[in-house]
Amino acid sequence: xxxxxxxxxxxxxxxxxxxxxxxxxxxxxxxxxxxxxxxxxxxxxxxxxxxxxxxxxxxxxxxxxxxxxxxxxxxxxxxxxxxxxxxxxxxxxxxxxxxxxxxxxxxxxxxxxxxxxxxxxxxxxxxxxxxxxxxxxxxxxxxxxxxxxxxxxxxxxxxxxxxxxxxxxxxxxxxxxxxxxxxxxxxxxxxxxxxxxxxxxxxxxxxxxxxxxxxxxxxxxxxxxxxxxxxxxxxxxxxxxxxxxxxxxxxxxxxxxxxxxxxxxxxxxxxxxxxxxxxxxxxxxxxxxxxxxxxxxxxxxxxxxxxxxxxxxxxxxxxxxxxxxxxxxxxxxxxxxxxxxx
Amino acid sequence: xxxxxxxxxxxxxxxxxxxxxxxxxxxxxxxxxxxxxxxxxxxxxxxxxxxxxxxxxxxxxxxxxxxxxxxxxxxxxxxxxxxxxxxxxxxxxxxxxxxxxxxxxxxxxxxxxxxxxxxxxxxxxxxxxxxxxxxxxxxxxxxxxxxxxxxxxxxxxxxxxxxxxxxxxxxxxxxxxxxxxxxxxxxxxxxxxxxxxxxxxxxxxxxxxxxxxxxxxxxxxxxxxxxxxxxxxxxxxxxxxxxxxxxxxxxxxxxxxxxxxxxxxxxxxxxxxxxxxxxxxxxxxxxxxxxxxxxxxxxxxxxxxxxxxxxxxxxxxxxxxxxxxxxxxxxxxxxxxxxxxx
DNA sequence: TTGAAAGCGCTAACAT
DNA sequence: ATGTTAGCGCTTTCAA
Numbered sequence: 001x002x003x004x005x006x007x008x009x010x011x012x013x014x015x016x017x018x019x020x021x022x023x024x025x026x027x028x029x030x031x032x033x034x035x036x037x038x039x040x041x042x043x044x045x046x047x048x049x050x051x052x053x054x055x056x057x058x059x060x061x062x063x064x065x066x067x068x069x070x071x072x073x074x075x076x077x078x079x080x081x082x083x084x085x086x087x088x089x090x091x092x093x094x095x096x097x098x099x100x101x102x103x104x105x106x107x108x109x110x111x112x113x114x115x116x117x118x119x120x121x122x123x124x125x126x127x128x129x130x131x132x133x134x135x136x137x138x139x140x141x142x143x144x145x146x147x148x149x150x151x152x153x154x155x156x157x158x159x160x161x162x163x164x165x166x167x168x169x170x171x172x173x174x175x176x177x178x179x180x181x182x183x184x185x186x187x188x189x190x191x192x193x194x195x196x197x198x199x200x201x202x203x204x205x206x207x208x209x210x211x212x213x214x215x216x217x218x219x220x221x222x223x224x225x226x227x228x229x230x231x232x233x234x235x236x237x238x239x240x241x242x243x244x245x246x247x248x249x250x251x252x253x254x255x256x257x258x259x260x261x262x263x264x265x266x267x268x269x270x271x272x273x274x275x276x277x278x279x280x281x282x283x284x285x286x287x288x289x290x291x292x293x294x295x296x297x298x299x300x301x302x303x304x305x306x307x308x309x310x311x312x313x314x315x316x317x318x319x320x321x322x323x324x325x326x327x328x329x330x331x332x333x334x335x336x337x338x339x340x341x342x
Numbered sequence: 343x344x345x346x347x348x349x350x351x352x353x354x355x356x357x358x359x360x361x362x363x364x365x366x367x368x369x370x371x372x373x374x375x376x377x378x379x380x381x382x383x384x385x386x387x388x389x390x391x392x393x394x395x396x397x398x399x400x401x402x403x404x405x406x407x408x409x410x411x412x413x414x415x416x417x418x419x420x421x422x423x424x425x426x427x428x429x430x431x432x433x434x435x436x437x438x439x440x441x442x443x444x445x446x447x448x449x450x451x452x453x454x455x456x457x458x459x460x461x462x463x464x465x466x467x468x469x470x471x472x473x474x475x476x477x478x479x480x481x482x483x484x485x486x487x488x489x490x491x492x493x494x495x496x497x498x499x500x501x502x503x504x505x506x507x508x509x510x511x512x513x514x515x516x517x518x519x520x521x522x523x524x525x526x527x528x529x530x531x532x533x534x535x536x537x538x539x540x541x542x543x544x545x546x547x548x549x550x551x552x553x554x555x556x557x558x559x560x561x562x563x564x565x566x567x568x569x570x571x572x573x574x575x576x577x578x579x580x581x582x583x584x585x586x587x588x589x590x591x592x593x594x595x596x597x598x599x600x601x602x603x604x605x606x607x608x609x610x611x612x613x614x615x616x617x618x619x620x621x622x623x624x625x626x627x628x629x630x631x632x633x634x635x636x637x638x639x640x641x642x643x644x645x646x647x648x649x650x651x652x653x654x655x656x657x658x659x660x661x662x663x664x665x666x667x668x669x670x671x672x673x674x675x676x677x678x679x680x681x682x683x684x
Numbered sequence: 685t686t687g688a689a690a691g692c693g694c695t696a697a698c699a700t
Numbered sequence: 701a702t703g704t705t706a707g708c709g710c711t712t713t714c715a716a
Contacts, residue, residue: 009488011709022687027711034712035685057463058409059709062400062692069464072444077429080621083421087446094445094453099460102414102444103436104429111436118441121399122411146351222625249625256627279422279621283564283591285598353693364703369695376696377701401693404708 015053019044030055061123068098070306071119075131075139075154077106080277081295085130085152088299089306096307098125105139112139120145125310128302129154134164135196148309152302153295155319161309162319163301165293167197170324171204174244174272174291177326181270181333183242188213189228189254190246191220198246201274205244220246225253233261241269242332248273248280248290255284255331266333276327287329298322357395361386372397399439403465410440412648413461417473417481417496419448422619423637427472427494430641431648438649440467447481454481462487467652470644471496476506477538490651494644495637497661503651504661505643507635509539512666513546516586516614516633519668523612523675525584530555531570531596532588533562540588543616547586562588567595575603583611584674590615590622590632597626597673608675618669629671640664 016026021040028034029044030053036044047053061067072089076082082104090100101124103115119127126147129138131154142149143157151162178186188205191198202215216231218224225245232239245251251273258265265271265286273281273290281288301322305315358368363382370376371386372395378386389395403409414431418424424446432442443466445457461469468489471480473496484491485499493504520528530547533540544557558573560566567587574581587593593615600607607613607628615623615632623630643664647657 012711013709023710024688024712025686028686031711037685040685054459054463056404056465056709058400058404058465059692060711062398062404062694062709063711065692067400068460069443071441076425078620079421079425083418083425083446086444087419087448090444090446090457091453094456094460097460097463099413099443099445099457099464101411101441102428102432103441104425104432106429111433114436115432115441117396118436118439121396121439122441123398123400249621252625277621279591279619283594354695355693365693366695366704367702370702373695379701382701398693401708402695404693404710405695407708 009056010051010053012053012055014051015044015048018051019047065123066125066310067123068096069101069122069124070098071101071103071115071124071127073103073105073112073115073119073127073129073138073140073142075105075107075136077104078132081132081153082130084295085299085302088296089128089152089303090299091296092300092303093307098307100128107139109139116140116142120147126150126306128152128306129156133195133197148306150302150305150309152298159317161305161315161317163298163305164319164321165295165298166321166323167200168204168207169321170274170291170293171201171244172208173324173326174274175205175208177289177328177332178242178244178270178272180335181242181266182335183240183270183333185240186242186244187216187232187240188244188246189216189218189225189250191218191224191250193217195220201246218250220249222249222253222256225250225255226257227253229254229257229261239263239269243269243271245271245273248275248277248284248288251288251290251331252280252284255286255288259285265331270332272332281327281329284331286331289329289332290327292325292327294322294325351398352393352395354395354397356393357386357390360393361389407465408467408652409465410438411443411464411466412440413443413445413457413466413469415445415447415454415457415461415469415471415480415482415484417447417449417478419446420474423474423495424472426637427641427644428470430638431470431494431645432641433638434642434645435649440649442470449481451481458482458484462489468492468648470494470648471498475537475539490648492644492647492651494640501659503647503657503659505640505647506661506663507637507640508663508665509542510546510549511663512616512633512635513543513586514550515666515668516616517547517550519631519670519674520584520586520612520614522677523584523608524677525582525612525675527582528584528586529558529574529582530586530588531558531560531567531592533560533566533592535559537562543588560592562591564591564595564598567592567597568599569595571596571599571603581605581611585611585613587613587615590617590619590626590630593630593632593673594622594626597628597630601627607673612674614674623669623671626673628673631671631674632669634667634669636664636667 029041074082105112156162273288276292371383416424447454618634
């Protein structure tokens with residue numbers, strides 16, 4: 001039984017010495033490569049275990065030219081999107097021994113450059129760029145790097161690979177849910193028309209509902225949802241029986257506006273949100289049925305793509321739109337008949 | 343003008359060759375150490391610049407035994423706390439060339455071990471542990487590592503160094519704000535008594551207001567805020583004129599409950615929250631005056647402490663409580679006289 | 685089956 | 701002022 005060395009991490013040399021073999025034999029034994037006597041191998045393994053040997057990744061990387069390290073650069077200050085995405089990325093990578101540097105740039109160019117340079121110096125095997133919207137360019141140019149770049153919740157140039165939520169699919173899911181609940185006339189209240197996500201969702205809504213439907217574009221805020229309800233109430237006799245909101249925050253404003261007027265959700269009207277931002281959607285009255293963008297899955301896919309890229313395996317180029325999912329809570333009417341009818 | 347090499351990162355060797363000096367001279371020139379002829383230095387610098395030379399951090403680290411890398415391990419799945427804190431950490435570290443690995447464990451022990459091992463293998467210079475509450479032990483034991491550990495929004499063992507928000511100070515700020523608005527009787531509605539943060543804030547409240555004040559412990563939810571208002575209304579004749587809520591979510595429930603009963607905020611009663619979680623506090627009607635825990639500052643301090651520790655400079659041991667700040671919005675009455683009076 | 689030696693990219697003694 | 705050499709911890713030919 002060899003005594004573990006505490007003050008200094010032990011090295012392969014320590015193992016080799018303790019096992020009375022050469023460096024290369026120790027290395028081969030531990031990595032299971034080359035011809036090593038089974039008995040010798042056992043001994044090396046045992047001793048390595050006993051003294052708590054762990055290979056120095058820095059030394060390995062220097063030689064192998066793969067650092068088992070990637071960088072995640074994000075625009076987000078807030079964390080709403082970044083943490084689920086990046087933990088999704090890490091989840092698939094950690095099993096392959098790769099760790100991720102997180103660089104929050106807050107959209108600051110200088111900071112972004114600084115981080116990027118640090119990442120490059122540390123020889124990251126690749127970079128994943130994440131943003132909070134799809135139609136804004138990264139604060140730094142990632143197109144000329146000689147390591148792979150993957151975009152998650154951001155759209156890279158066409159020859160690159162990007163993963164984004166399928167807004168149209170999410171919208172379809174929302175409308176289908178409303179229709180299944182028996183809604184005949186569905187209104188769409190959403191964020192600024194300047195946002196691609198808002199336009200995509202609105203287009204899907206128009207496709208499915210009424211090509212000429214007036215979409216109510218506004219802000220991504222509760223206040224707007226609230227104001228929109230006032231507008232609707234002022235402008236028309238009869239309320240629609242379903243409202244598809246572009247975000248949970250808008251939906252919350254809608255819900256409040258409706259309640260202010262004594263209109264019951266979901267009895268009088270069904271409301272569905274978008275985002276599944278739980279701090280909002282779980283706390284509304286009633287709790288909000290909404291669309292989840294599956295951020296973690298976006299992270300998974302981005303991580304997987306990165307893994308393949310670093311191994312020179314082929315990956316899909318261009319923008320991959322990942323399906324959303326429906327989260328049922330209580331703001332959409334349950335039609336008892338609907339289940340049976342299929 | 344030397345042509346940049348694109349397929350391979352250029353090395354010091356390339357610089358030395360191009361400048362027609364030895365490796366060590368090139369190294370000395372670039373690092374500004376040793377005796378180097380001014381003219382030679384210029385030339386080396388210029389050439390390095392031209393061919394875009396950047397030193398390989400891996401090679402440097404191997405030699406210097408400092409990887410300029412730390413790990414941030416977090417319990418948080420959600421990101422509400424982690425992103426502000428970790429971007430605070432990075433902000434102070436990036437200028438010193440250190441990058442941070444982010445490891446989200448979701449409280450999963452296996453995952454935490456995996457991440458920790460990967461970090462150690464990569465020779466991180468230190469680890470910052472972050473949690474979502476102060477009174478829960480990390481999923482892994484960080485006390486026996488031979489690298490520095492700092493706790494941020496988490497309380498490490500007494501000989502370690504931790505940075506947490508000063509809950510008592512935050513509570514004081516809240517109460518002082520209410521008092522300055524003229525409130526005479528302040529009620530405290532907060533989260534579960536099992537949470538240290540809730541107890542700390544409640545204790546400060548009792549200290550300042552009425553030692554025997556009944557604190558309403560409950561959940562960290564809007565629903566609880568709402569329910570609490572119903573309870574209060576049912577139990578007493580006269581409403582208090584100020585409510586200090588343990589979280590923004592609770593405050594939001596309180597606000598809604600009050601509105602349901604036609605009680606106006608801030609005219610009839612002032613309400614203050616805790617957290618400054620903007621998605622909640624900016625969207626309430628009226629927008630919520632609340633306490634900010636200065637998460638980014640916690641990150642700064644943790645990062646700074648880490649920097650010192652890695653240089654063997656002394657740092658404060660034990661738990662450092664960092665002041666909170668007041669964010670004024672519109673849920674607390676403005677007393678025109680209050681300003682003058684001081 | 686095992687070991688000696690070279691080298692990843694860099695820095696730091698030590699010669700010159 | 702500059703160059704030569706050794707070595708950080710490891711993997712990988714290539715000989716033995």
